[in-house]
Amino acid sequence: MLQAVLLDVDFTLFRPGPELGPQGYARIGARHGLTLDTERYEAARLAAIAELQLHPELVHDTELWVRFTESIVVGMGGDPVLSRSCAVELVREWERHENFFLYDDTLPTLAELRRHGLRIGLVSNGQRDLEEFARHHSLDVDVCVGSLSHGHVKPHRSIFEAALTALEAGPGDAAMVGDSFADDIAGARALGMRAILLDRDGLHVDEPDRIDTLLALPAALGLMPS
Template sequence: MLRAVLLDVDFTLFRPGPELGPEGYVRAAARHGIELDPALHDAARIAALDDLQRHPEFEHDEEIWVTFTADIVRGMGGAGDAVRACASDVVREWERHENFFLYDDALPAIAALRSYGLRIGLVSNGQRDLEEFAEHHGLDVDVCVGSAHHGYVKPHPSIFETALAALDVVPEEAAMVGDSTEDDVEGARALGMRAVLLDREGRHPEWVGAIRTLDELPAALGLGVPSDRRS
């Protein structure tokens, strides 16, 4: 029986704001004397993702994200010694809670999960303090496990295990929901959890069972009538 749901954060519940998008990169670069083309951002980010080299043991490593961001800056036309300083500034912006905005379906989805009597945890890779982040945005969750504090990133099993232990459930009683096939879905399934891929932009049409919005989540989890509506 499903007792708990773990939720990814970035691109699942939240979208990054302007400071983390093309124009934010342009403004950050300008402070370092670098001129970037915002039209190149999306292609540069995809290329940087393809080249992203994780820590071999999935340890949380800020340097990986600075290198990743520097690749985006170069892909947008940046060059020279100031690229790394620019990238570091952008990475710092990912730690600011106000730079993120909830998707319209996020809070209703959390409320819907609560109506089924489920416990909820957040599991995220990134630099931010996840507990402070959840409090800042008023999220009704039971536990937060962020890689910066935990020490390992998804799909390392320990980050899921830590959240499950805090929720007092075993893997077979929990599901993971996120936008990454490797980090969220495959990582959770390797541990014995159920998993649902949230594919907001339709990038994985081949993925059976993927959903496009969180409105579809209760049905994807096979949930019936909410406990608060049973007679």
């Protein structure tokens, strides 16, 4: 019987605000003497993702996120010498709780999971203090496991295991929901959990266990409607 649900955070429950998008990059870049082309942001971001090399043992590495952001800045036309300091400031912006906004389907879905008596955990990679983040946004969750405090990033099995242990649930008693196939879905399935891909942009229509809105999650989990 399902006892718990683990949820990713960024692009699953929350969307980043304008300070973390192309216009924000351009504004912060200007403070560092850079003229960044906002039209090049998306291509630069995708290129940085393609080049991203995680720690071989999936250890949380702050420097990795700085280099990743620096690659985006350079891809937007930033001078390689000046882009480092800009990237450091941008990474700090990703740590600020007020720079994130809930998707409209987040709170109704969390409330429905609670109505069915399920325990809820957040599992996230990134630089922020996840427990403080959840409190800042008044999220009704039981457990927060962020890679900053845990020490490993998804898809390392230990980050999922830590959340399950705190929720007193086994892999067969829980489901994982997230937007990243590599981090969330493959990582959870390797542990023996059911995993549901949240595909808001319709990029993985052939994935059998997928939803395109969190509002579809209760039905996907087999929960009876209210």
